[in-house]
Amino acid sequence: MTVTATPAGPVAGAGAAAGPVTLLGIRHHGPGSARAVAAALAELKPDAILIEGPPEADALIPMAAHPSMRPPVALLVYADADPSRAGFWPFAEFSPEWIAMRFGVGADIPVRFIDLPSGHRFADLPQDEDAEDREQGTASEDDQEEQRHSEERHALDSMRRTDPIAALATAAGYDDPERWWEDVVEQRANGTFSALDSFAAIAEAMAAVRDQTRPEDEQREAYMRQCIREEIKAGRQRIAVICGAFHVPALAEIGPAAPDAKILKELPKKAKTTATWVPWTHGRLSFRSGYGAGIESPGWYHHLFTAPDLVVERWLARVAELFRAEDLMVSSAHLIEATRLAQTLATLRGRTLAGLTEVTEAVQSVLCDGYDTQMALVRDKLVIGEDLGEVPPDVPVVPLAADLAKEHKRLRFGPRPGQTEVKLDLREPNPGDKSRLLHRLNILGIHWGTLGRSQGSGTFWETWSLDWQPEFAVKLVEAAIWGTTVATAASAKSADRAANAEQLAGITDVVEACLLADLPDALDPIMTLLADRAALDTDVAHLADALPALARTLRYGDVRGTDTSSLRKVADTLVVRIALGFPPACSGLDEDGAQKMRVRMDKTHQAVGLLDDAAAIQEWHRALRLVADREGMTGLLAGRALRLLYDADKIGGDELNRRMGLALTPGVPPAEAAAWLDGVLSGGAMLLIHDPVLLGLLDRWIAGIPADTFTDVLPLLRRTFSNFEGPERRKIGELARTVGAAPVAGVAAGAEPPGFDRARGDRALPVVRMLLGLGTKGETDA
Amino acid sequence: MSAKAAATEATEPTVLRQHAEHAFAGELDALRKADADSGRPRPPRWKLSPWAVATYLLGGRLQDGTEITAKYIGPRRIVEIAIATLATDRALLLVGVPGTAKTWVSEHLAAAISGDSTLLVQGTAGTPEEAMRYGWNYAQLLAHGPSRDALVPSPLMVAMSTGAIARIEELTRIPADVQDTLITILSEKTLPIPELGEETQAEKGFSVIATANDRDKGVNDLSSALRRRFNTVVLPLPATAEEEIAIVSQRVQSLGKALELPEVPAAHEEIRRVVTVFRELRSGLTEDGKTKLKTPSGTLSPAEAISVVAGGIALAAHFGDGTLRPADIAAGIIGAVVKDTSTDKLVWQEYLETVARGRDGWTDFYRSCREVSA
Known part of the structure; x- marks a missing residue:
């Protein structure tokens, strides 16, 4: 404005303070x-x-x-x-x-x-x-x-x-x-x-x-x-x-x-x-920052600023271009009608010029058949408009940001507007480096990439979803205290995190991250730390929580060609410690504690399997057997241990039947028996479906529960069975109808069910063997 | 002016349902006067200015104190787009699930713009081309040969020659070949009569409002050539319970007047209940968002809620104690929900037992429904 006291332009009232x-x-x-x-x-x-x-x-x-x-x-x-x-x-x-x-x-x-x-x-x-x-x-x-x-x-x-x-x-x-x-x-x-x-x-x-x-x-x-x-x-x-x-x-x-x-x-x-x-x-x-004034339609404003004339028409032409790129039919006649509708709407509302509202409504009514599904496209691509700015390379930045910029350039892997997905083959040098960069940035708290959940399948591949946020500039500055390059900063931060980790699991998480990010410098001190802490930590729960990350690292680490021998040593001793500490930790737990311990038992079991080390597996099985055998053990855990052993083929079906008979005898309080049963049965109903003897035992036990305790046991049983899939439950129900009447002929354990075609089944076996990695000649010892 | 005044003022109160332009003649006059006073421009042949049409539909108070009742309760945006479309001589297509006031809006738009909502083609699977173009008076045709006198114009043709709004109901039910006759009318704005070597050209002010059903999609889907000639407006289901209650109570009131039902007071609570039941079943979620529900096969539109309440009022007036009670609406509501008896019945019973039962103040309703279902 021109200040009210004095006219604008060259100073007229030179004496007035506000003059110029x-x-x-x-x-x-x-x-x-x-x-x-x-x-x-x-x-x-x-x-x-x-x-x-x-x-x-x-x-x-x-x-x-x-x-x-x-x-x-x-x-x-x-x-x-x-x-x-x-x-x-x-x-x-x-x-x-x-x-x-x-x-x-x-x-x-x-x-x-x-x-x-x-x-x-x-x-x-x-x-x-x-x-x-x-x-x-x-x-x-x-x-x-x-x-x-x-x-x-x-x-x-x-x-x-x-x-x-x-x-x-x-x-x-x-x-x-x-x-x-x-x-x-x-x-x-x-x-x-x-x-x-x-x-x-x-x-x-x-x-x-x-x-x-x-x-x-x-x-x-x-x-x-x-x-x-x-x-x-x-x-x-x-x-x-x-x-x-x-x-x-x-x-x-x-x-x-x-x-x-x-x-x-x-x-x-x-x-x-x-x-x-x-x-x-x-x-x-569109966010409020700095000036405290956010705008909701930057793309539209950009258009308003850059369009020399015919604002509405040019905007609609861009909408048409966008729709056509998505294979949606838009003709010039559509645009003519949309323009007319937008202008008439503005007139109806007493406005001289059609604004974004009118134009959007016209597009929806004329181009999108009145529905708003396609309008999201217009909103994202045009009204907001994906655009990422650039700053010159000689802008003063912290060394860390400069190093990241160098990495971007070296790998031809820079930030892009919007969300994108990349698939990286870790065996190739360039994608491998990209993966390392993303992992390192994640360690530094710059979550540019989010790793997709495809770890189960081919471990040579990583799928990342990339989304660069401008705020990362601040995170980079924050992270600059850790070092001057992405690699050294990530190493230093990892070491610090490991040193300050309150529990063992925190350290093994860091170890896993370090291996993924390929930070060997950080790894050595952290391994020493891990070994020390593992030796001193008396809580078996902590040890058990730490194992899965280690096992994963060992199993998949060699994809990246990292040396994991020192890690294996730590893992092996960890298993021994866990195996020793586990049985005592399984007694005298309340229900919550038992549930948590059960999860640990399952995870540890899985991790030990991943380690693929005969000695470690043997140690673990010994521990499980102790849990399954020992009197006074929490029912849930004893049952679970038995099941894991059975699944691992360490005890046979007869033994399982015997134990089930023992556990479900009238002498055992029904509530405890139900908890034990939960441990045995959870995680798949196949056991019951394929072993009619077990089902018979279960059936007799349920029938024998006195009326007054039945209501107490019912929720426990319900919880166990509700974890099964619908078809499994139905199948058990069908079997239960006959099981009480008479032993089911022909479906006894090991026997073939009626209508079983052995010849056809045999034909599938070679493929199954191959999938299991058993080679073609070896007979499975079923 | 209230709906009551408008109804008594009309000349022929013996017909079951009056056309919009008669039922609301008083409001339309007042709007015309307001237009003249303020000198708002009118598109050619329009009886009212676009502003006045919008006010007529959405309601408001004029400067001379006349109260305009709201004909459409819903987003203002939708009415504005519809009017702007007609002002640009484009055809308007109103789309929505059954019972979302498509026909209602089209009737009132035609009444407000052309003063005549009767130029109507009802679309059916058997709608012939004559209904869209013209037919012949065969006695005349045989006696005197083809001439203008022997020609029987369709409502569409009348609208073209008088510059009025024609309405086509259920456009998507009309066979595709008959639909195609519209293309020339809408793009060239002319209707050729090859038998006479003549044509009827549309006067300014002519346009078409068509309605189509979302659920009917695929019956006779519009060709893209025809679709291109329409601006489409999707009429949504009411956004909030309050909006829907307003729609139902207003329409029930005016329906009651027209059908000369005895006055039944304090229906608000029952209307709220009907709307609540409808909304919950429609969305498959209770109002508090805590319980998931199965949804029935019917649409449960506001129009059905209106008829449930109106039916309940008739029951209460003639067989009940003159107050709308839960028992009066129970039968109607079950009829509206249970369409396909095998699954809908289960849906309704689940709703009754899990939601209605035990809800505060719903005991009577629950009991009545149980009685009726049993």
């Missing part, structure tokens, strides 16, 4: 504001440009004009002591601040940021708060407030602060503030449009909209005024100030310096900070 200052009150990320700022700057020819932004980043402004700088990008300012305290100031191609920066750099005019230094805010914050910056916090408060009171008034109130121009547009019946701007602000002067005049009008409107301020606003505006005073003192003639429209009324009267100085004196001491440029995405522009 022209305030351009903008809408953050508003393409209309951006156009107006460009026009106003061209008109004004300023000799200094002040922009609402973090002063720490002043030195980075010239980079905005760098040829390989491509928005969307953001300024990142973080506290050196704690990089998680950081703030982002994103800029899109259509951001007025971006336009002003580039104008200033291009015209060789001093450009500086005049917002309150972020250092004050970072010092201000309590330690535990995850701080984008203070405005982020207040913005989300506003969100909650909006949710609580859905009334329009409250929504408008909060909008007045974060986006006052949108509030004006809403009041005028527009739901697309940018179209309102075009309609009301730009078309106002009937062709003789002057950007400076329009800013004056905005300033007038703001004086009416702005009714309440908060202490934070006052501090920031005091700092802005101080900056403006400095520039006036320096003798600038035409100072352009680009700031959020909300602040314009506060900067109109510069006034005396003393009160502002007092306000600023009360601020907490500035924290030391560092600033840099980072790439940003369109999707992230």
Whole structure:
């Protein structure tokens, strides 16, 4: 605006303090504001440009004009002591601040940021708060407030602060503030449009909209005024100030310096900070950060800013292109009708120009047969629009980020907008390195890739789903304390995590991660640590929790060609320790404890199987037998151990029958017998279906439970059986109908059921043998 | 103006159901006056401005104090798109599951725009081409040969020559070859009469509102050439219980007036119950979102809820004590839910036993339903 006291342009009232200052009150990320700022700057020819932004980043402004700088990008300012305290100031191609920066750099005019230094805010914050910056916090408060009171008034109130121009547009019946701007602000002067005049009008409107301020606003505006005073003192003639429209009324009267100085004196001491440029995405522009003003349709704004004319028609043409690429039929006639519908809708709503709402509704009605399924495509690809910015390589970054950039380049594996999937063959050098990079970044907390759940199948392949988030820039800075390259940082962090792990399982997880990420330097000290801790840890539960990760590592580690001999030693001793400690740990447990122990038993059993070491397996089986035999053992665990042994072919069917008979005798309390049964039967009903003797035992036992205890046992039994698949349950039910009557002829254990065709079955055996890796000649000892 | 006033003011109260333009003549007059006062532009041959049409459908209060009842309770966006479509001389296709007020909206749009909602072609599997174009008076044809006098125009042809809105109900039930006659009418805006070597060209203001069923998809799906001539609006099921209750109670009230049912007060609680049952069964989830339910084969649309409540009121008035009680709606609600007896009956019984039973204030309802089902 042109300050009310003095006319715009070259200083007229030179004596007035505000004389040389022209305030351009903008809408953050508003393409209309951006156009107006460009026009106003061209008109004004300023000799200094002040922009609402973090002063720490002043030195980075010239980079905005760098040829390989491509928005969307953001300024990142973080506290050196704690990089998680950081703030982002994103800029899109259509951001007025971006336009002003580039104008200033291009015209060789001093450009500086005049917002309150972020250092004050970072010092201000309590330690535990995850701080984008203070405005982020207040913005989300506003969100909650909006949710609580859905009334329009409250929504408008909060909008007045974060986006006052949108509030004006809403009041005028527009739901697309940018179209309102075009309609009301730009078309106002009937062709003789002057950007400076329009800013004056905005300033007038703001004086009416702005009714309440908060202490934070006052501090920031005091700092802005101080900056403006400095520039006036320096003798600038035409100072352009680009700031959020909300602040314009506060900067109109510069006034005396003393009160502002007092306000600023009360601020907490500035924290030391560092600033840099980072790439940003369109999707992230829709979040409130930095300026506290998020936009929901960056793609549409980009279009508004770049389309030279025929905004609606060009947009629809892009929609058509998008649909055609997806093999959806769209003709030119569709576009004609959609354009007409959008314009008529706008007229019906009393708006001169069709906004995003009208265009979207027209697309849905004309192109999508009224349904909204395809509209999601338009929303993602166009309205938000996937776009990832670029920053020049010589932007100052922490060494770690530079190393990552080098890796990106070396592997031709850089961030891309949106989510993508890659499949990596670990036997090849390049994909192998990519996998290592992703694993290392995961260790550093930069979850660029998420490993798909395909570990069971071919272990030479990894499927990653990649999604680069601009916030990773901060995580990189945070991780920089660990080292200067991705590999060393990941090693150092792993070592630290292992040393600080509270339980053994934590260490083995680190070991697994280290092997996947190929960090041999980290592995040795961690292995020593692991061996020491395993020796000292007396809790068998901890040991058991640690084993599965180790076993997986050993089993699959050699795919990557890592040396795992030291690891095997640790694993073997671990199994021995577990086997010794397990039986005592299985007695005297309550139900919860027994359930947890059962899971451990199953997992350990699986892990021991993976280790594929005869000695270890023998140790483990001995432990299981002790659990199965010992009197006074928790029923569930004893039963489970028996089942595992039976499955491993260590006890025969007769033995199982005998034990079942013993466990289900009337002398044993039914509740305990039911728990034992749960242990035996859980994890598959085949046992019961194929062994009628067992089923008969079970049947007799159930029939013999006294009426008063039956109700106590029932929930336990129900739980056991509810774990079976539906068809299995049905089958058992069918068998149970006959089992009580007479021994089932022909279905006795080992005998062939009626209708069994041995010749046909034999033909499948070679394939089964091959699948089991038994070779072709060997007979299975069934 | 209330619906009551509109109904008594109409000239012929003996017909079972009045056309929209008669039932709401008072409101339409008031809107016309409001248009004239404010000088809003009207598209050619439109009786009202687009703004007034939107107000007529969505309800509101005019400057002279006339209260316009809401004809359509639902998203404003949908009505605006529909009106904007007709204002651009495009044809409008209203799609939705049965009972989502497609016909209702099309009738009122035609009444408000052209002042005539009777230019109607009912689509059936047997709709002949004559119903879309024109037929012949064969006595005339044989006596005097082909001439304009011997020609019997279809409602569509009448609408074209008078610049009015024609309505086609259940477009997708019409055989594909008959549907295709629409293509020329909608794109060239003309109807050739080869027998006379003439044509009827559409006057300004002509357009078509067609309705089609979501569930009928595939019966006679529109060809893409025809579909392209329509802007499509999908009418959703009511978004909230309150919205649906408003729709049902308003329609029940006006239906009761038209059918001269005795006044039955305080039906609100029962309406809420019917709507709750319908919404829960339709979504397969109880209102509190805690219990999953099986869904029946019927659509359970607001229209069916309206008829359940209206039937209940008739029962209460003639056989009951003049108050709508759970017993009065029980039979109707079961009839609406249980369509395909084998599975729907199970669905209903499960609902009754797991949800209705034990819900606060539903004891009478539960008992009545049990009695009826038994």
